[in-house]
Amino acid sequence: MKNFWGKISGLDKEILEKKGEEITVVYKEKAQKSKKFLLQEKKEEAEQEQWISDTSQGQLVVDIYEKDEALIIESTIAGVKAQDIDITIEPDLIVIRGERKKPKTAENRRYYYQECFWGKFSRTLILPFPIKPDQVKANFKNGMLIIFLPMAEEKSKQVQIEE
Numbered sequence: 001m002k003n004f005w006g007k008i009s010g011l012d013k014e015i016l017e018k019k020g021e022e023i024t025v026v027y028k029e030k031a032q033k034s035k036k037f038l039l040q041e042k043k044e045e046a047e048q049e050q051w052i053s054d055t056s057q058g059q060l061v062v063d064i065y066e067k068d069e070a071l072i073i074e075s076t077i078a079g080v081k082a083q084d085i086d087i088t089i090e091p092d093l094i095v096i097r098g099e100r101k102k103p104k105t106a107e108n109r110r111y112y113y114q115e116c117f118w119g120k121f122s123r124t125l126i127l128p129f130p131i132k133p134d135q136v137k138a139n140f141k142n143g144m145l146i147i148f149l150p151m152a153e154e155k156s157k158q159v160q161i162e163e
Contacts, residue, residue: 058121060096064128071131071149075123078143079116085140089133091152096145097122 063074077085077098085098102118130152137148 058100058117058119060121060123062123062125064125069151071127071129071151073125073147073149075145076143077140077145080143082140085145087138087147089131089136091130091133093124093126094147094149095122095124
């Protein structure tokens with residue numbers, strides 16, 4: 001058991017065998033290494049944040065459901081104006097793009113947590129069935145985007161099997 005604690009604490013066998021004595025151990029070398037490690041870690045985090053902010057886009061979360069022969073897409077997009085949202089429709093897919101602009105008052109803040117995504121975002125969804133692109137309607141109110149996509153009439157396809 002003493003060998004186990006020796007490995008964990010870094011103390012030698014002689015110190016561990018002392019009974020009833022108070023021992024003070026100073027880890028100067030390890031403290032300096034820890035500081036260097038933390039500084040390197042902070043530098044790597046800063047480089048990673050810079051890389052992420054330059055190249056990444058946020059991705060929207062969506063709910064998609066069918067109602068009354070239409071496909072409904074709902075997404076919460078807080079902090080964005082309607083004119084900053086772009087929706088592209090094809091018969092079998094939809095692309096939602098936009099940008100959440102960081103307020104100018106947010107500069108020079110000392111953040112403790114920064115989880116809100118600021119910048120460009122997009123989401124491309126392959127639709128489960130064809131829709132009528134010319135009849136699509138969208139509503140954006142109180143940060144909630146609702147898109148109404150009417151189903152296209154599908155002709156049933158009969159497959160003939162050749163013998």
